[in-house]
Amino acid sequence: MDDRELLSIICPVLGIETCADDCAVLPRITGIPVVSTDMLHESTDFPQGMTEWQIGWMAMAVTISDLAAMGATPRFLTLAIGLDREERLDELVRGAQQCCLQYGARYIGGDLDAHVELTLVSTGIGSVEDGNPVRRSGTQPGDLIGVTGIHGRAMAGLKGDPRYWKDLCEPKPRVSEGILLRQAGATAMMDISDGLAISIHDLMNASGTGCRIDSSKIPCITDRSPEEALSLALYGGGDFELLFTVPADMKEKIPSPVQIIGEVTRELDILLDGTLLQKKGYVHQW
Amino acid sequence: MDDRELLSIICPVLGIETCADDCAVLPRITGIPVVSTDMLHESTDFPQGMTEWQIGWMAMAVTISDLAAMGATPRFLTLAIGLDREERLDELVRGAQQCCLQYGARYIGGDLDAHVELTLVSTGIGSVEDGNPVRRSGTQPGDLIGVTGIHGRAMAGLKGDPRYWKDLCEPKPRVSEGILLRQAGATAMMDISDGLAISIHDLMNASGTGCRIDSSKIPCITDRSPEEALSLALYGGGDFELLFTVPADMKEKIPSPVQIIGEVTRELDILLDGTLLQKKGYVHQW
Numbered sequence: 078m079d080d081r082e083l084l085s086i087i088c089p090v091l092g093i094e095t096c097a098d099d100c101a102v103l104p105r106i107t108g109i110p111v112v113s114t115d116m117l118h119e120s121t122d123f124p125q126g127m128t129e130w131q132i133g134w135m136a137m138a139v140t141i142s143d144l145a146a147m148g149a150t151p152r153f154l155t156l157a158i159g160l161d162r163e164e165r166l167d168e169l170v171r172g173a174q175q176c177c178l179q180y181g182a183r184y185i186g187g188d189l190d191a192h193v194e195l196t197l198v199s200t201g202i203g204s205v206e207d208g209n210p211v212r213r214s215g216t217q218p219g220d221l222i223g224v225t226g227i228h229g230r231a232m233a234g235l236k237g238d239p240r241y242w243k244d245l246c247e248p249k250p251r252v253s254e255g256i257l258l259r260q261a262g263a264t265a266m267m268d269i270s271d272g273l274a275i276s277i278h279d280l281m282n283a284s285g286t287g288c289r290i291d292s293s294k295i296p297c298i299t300d301r302s303p304e305e306a307l308s309l310a311l312y313g314g315g316d317f318e319l320l321f322t323v324p325a326d327m328k329e330k331i332p333s334p335v336q337i338i339g340e341v342t343r344e345l346d347i348l349l350d351g352t353l354l355q356k357k358g359y360v361h362q363w
Numbered sequence: 364m365d366d367r368e369l370l371s372i373i374c375p376v377l378g379i380e381t382c383a384d385d386c387a388v389l390p391r392i393t394g395i396p397v398v399s400t401d402m403l404h405e406s407t408d409f410p411q412g413m414t415e416w417q418i419g420w421m422a423m424a425v426t427i428s429d430l431a432a433m434g435a436t437p438r439f440l441t442l443a444i445g446l447d448r449e450e451r452l453d454e455l456v457r458g459a460q461q462c463c464l465q466y467g468a469r470y471i472g473g474d475l476d477a478h479v480e481l482t483l484v485s486t487g488i489g490s491v492e493d494g495n496p497v498r499r500s501g502t503q504p505g506d507l508i509g510v511t512g513i514h515g516r517a518m519a520g521l522k523g524d525p526r527y528w529k530d531l532c533e534p535k536p537r538v539s540e541g542i543l544l545r546q547a548g549a550t551a552m553m554d555i556s557d558g559l560a561i562s563i564h565d566l567m568n569a570s571g572t573g574c575r576i577d578s579s580k581i582p583c584i585t586d587r588s589p590e591e592a593l594s595l596a597l598y599g600g601g602d603f604e605l606l607f608t609v610p611a612d613m614k615e616k617i618p619s620p621v622q623i624i625g626e627v628t629r630e631l632d633i634l635l636d637g638t639l640l641q642k643k644g645y646v647h648q649w
Contacts, residue, residue: 096571099432099553100489102496111386114486116443116476155485157402157443188484190402198443198474198484200400203386210388267385276535283383327419 083166083189090170091184093105095104101185103153108204113143115240119161121242124235124245129165131246133172136197137264139270142317146268147210149203150180151252156199159192173199180252211259211266211321216284220264220322223296223335224250227296228273229306232313248317257332258356266321272287272358274311275322278347288337311349312357330363369452369475374498376456377470387471389439394490399429402481403445408505410521410531414453418530419458422483426601428536429467433496434545435489437538442485443550445478459485468540497545497552499609502570504629506550506608509621511537513582514559515592518599527584534603543618544607552607560597561644562606564633573632576625576640597635598643 088096089311115138116124123132137154145152156173160166166189177184234245251269258266265284270275273295281288297306322341323331331337347354366600403409403425409418423440430437442459446452451473463470468487520531537555544552551570555562559581567574583592608627609617617623633640 095415098442098499100399100435100496102433102498104394105394106396108391112389112390112439112441112486113386114472114474114484114489116442116445116474116482116484117446118476118478121477134592136563143385147388149386151382153398155398155400155486157400157486159404176625185398186400188400188402190404191407192404192480193484194407194479194481196402196445196478197380198400198402200398200441200443200484200486202396202488204396209385210384212388213384268386293424343465352368 086167087170090174091186095184100290105184106204107128107204109210110204111147111210112200112204113140113142114198114200115139115143116198119194127246129168132173133169134160134247136199137173138248138250138317140199140201141176141182141252142235142248142268144203145255146254146266146319147203147205148255148263148266149205149210151180151201151203153183153185153202154198154199156187158187159190159196161192161195165275176353180250203265211263213265213267213280213283214285215314216265216280216322216341217301218286218341219325221328221337222288222311222322222339222341222343223289223316223326223337224296225335226318227298228311228316228317228318229298229309231315232309233298235315245315248315250317251289251319254332254335255319261323261325261330261332261358262327262347263276267317269315269316269318269320272312274354275356275358277354278356279313280320281347287342288339288343288348289342290349292350294336294338296336314358368605372452373456376413376460377472379417381549382472385386385399388510391423392490394492395496397430397433397435397489397496398486399426400484400486401425401429402484403551405480407511413453413532416458418429419455420462420533422485423459423462424534424536424603426485426487427462427468427503427538428534430487430489431536431538431541432552433471433489433491434493434541434552435496436542437487437489439469439471439488440470440485442473442483442588445476445482447478447481451617466536474615481520481570492604494545499553499566501549502551502566502608502627504572504627505611506627507576507611507623507624508576508606508627509617509623510582510606510610511540511621512602512604513584514602514604515584515595515599518595519526519584521601531601534601537605540621541605544605545616547616548613549607552605554604555604555606558598558644560640564642567633571575573628573630574625575628577633578597578636580622580623616621619624
């Protein structure tokens with residue numbers, strides 16, 4: 078089967094017009110556009126046992142999560158597919174399409190290539206209609222630090238706990254929470270793809286601030302020892318929750334359910350219960 | 364070296380702000396946006412002997428060529444890099460950046476991943492300020508068929524002719540020609556990445572028309588036999604020229620240098636000098 082024939086699998090899922098031209102033609106974009114791209118590949122990003130549908134879903138979800146981290150509405154996504162075996166394509170495209178539909182975005186096209194290792198690159202365009210995208214920098218001393226969701230679930234799944242397998246394989250980007258946090262006056266925001274600890278470091282470094290985090294406030298899984306649950310939350314990747322800061326007087330406007338876990342300090346130390354927090358998480362190594 | 368350290372190679376080339384957030388924040392896009400994405404990888408797309416700078420250039424050029432094929436102005440590009448050896452990164456990013464600058468576009472960011480085989484995915488956003496993007500469909504019987512440039516050069520380079528090596532490795536997308544052709548009333552357009560013959564088939568199929576092509580009108584390289592030169596032009600890939608149709612009465616408005624090579628017919632046959640033109644070109648095979 079050549080690539081033109083494989084397109085006949087993709088086109089019916091996306092709609093014929095999506096596949097007809099050198100480019101996708103979009104409606105005019107109102108608001109401020111934001112763009113992100115993410116590359117995933119089998120050996121690093123897709124644990125054995127994931128279905129093709131889940132792989133397609135995740136490929137889109139990671140980029141939608143980046144858009145959510147700016148407080149943007151996801152609008153349009155492309156997916157470039159480096160395909161190792163043609164029988165994987167149909168379900169993969171369906172999972173990608175379902176993820177886009179779930180978050181109100183349009184899967185507008187992509188590219189298809191033969192590859193020894195399954196490799197997926199999604200690119201997303203979002204828009205911020207009212208106000209400005211939330212940057213990583215912008216945090217002020219005195220701001221509160223908060224997170225969405227429960228942390229450590231994806232890592233528990235990766236370590237073999239079947240109760241958390243779906244959390245690992247079908248991440249749910251925090252799109253509506255991102256928009257609400259932006260509207261509530263968030264001063265800085267990012268998504269937590271490589272673990273909470275390293276993300277706290279990154280967010281503080283971007284603004285030249287430090288912080289005090291209270292470990293008892295971090296929402297963790299409750300079905301194992303507190304030490305293990307906290308370790309999964311701090312150093313495990315894959316939860317795709319949001320980490321943000323807000324001025325203390327905006328606390329009432331913060332949407333639920335989010336959890337305040339600490340506060341920003343002028344001193345540069347990044348402290349967990351009064352001791353330095355390790356800068357450690359999921360990192361690609363060459 | 365981990366991916367955070369490698370970012371310190373990319374950020375100075377792109378500008379610090381480009382690397383700071385989960386997304387790139389763009390200025391508001393006026394006009395009609397068009398989007399394209401292209402995946403390239405070493406074993407299929409980068410002939411041995413290409414420099415890293417040329418690989419970076421080509422990764423952006425192929426997507427800029429897709430934007431040119433709609434008559435759009437290239438505006439913003441991302442590049443996801445699956446990197447096999449870290450020492451390749453610096454020159455690769457510089458080549459990509461130079462290609463964007465050459466065509467007035469901004470290299471706004473990307474992603475970086477460890478990969479067994481060098482894999483590059485560029486995504487481009489263009490805009491059409493005045494009028495509509497040119498589609499592949501829209502051709503009418505009686506329209507003239509034209510091409511930009513000289514065909515077969517890249518294939519001659521791929522076959523080992525050093526005079527055409529640079530044509531192969533540093534394709535020059537036809538951005539200004541694409542815009543002028545759109546403004547001159549082109550009814551259909553596409554770029555020729557897999558060879559002229561297969562592109563003629565694709566363009567005619569998109570509109571449900573046929574055509575008569577005059578082989579003596581096809582601009583070919585002149586330093587070998589006419590038969591060999593024509594074969595390189597028809598069935599060789601990599602020239603990234605434009606193929607288009609225009610109404611016959613618009614002929615005077617067509618920008619130079621382009622060459623009219625035939626005309627569109629109501630009959631579906633695709634004829635070269637009166638005989639059926641083979642649908643053959645560069646095709647990825649699984």
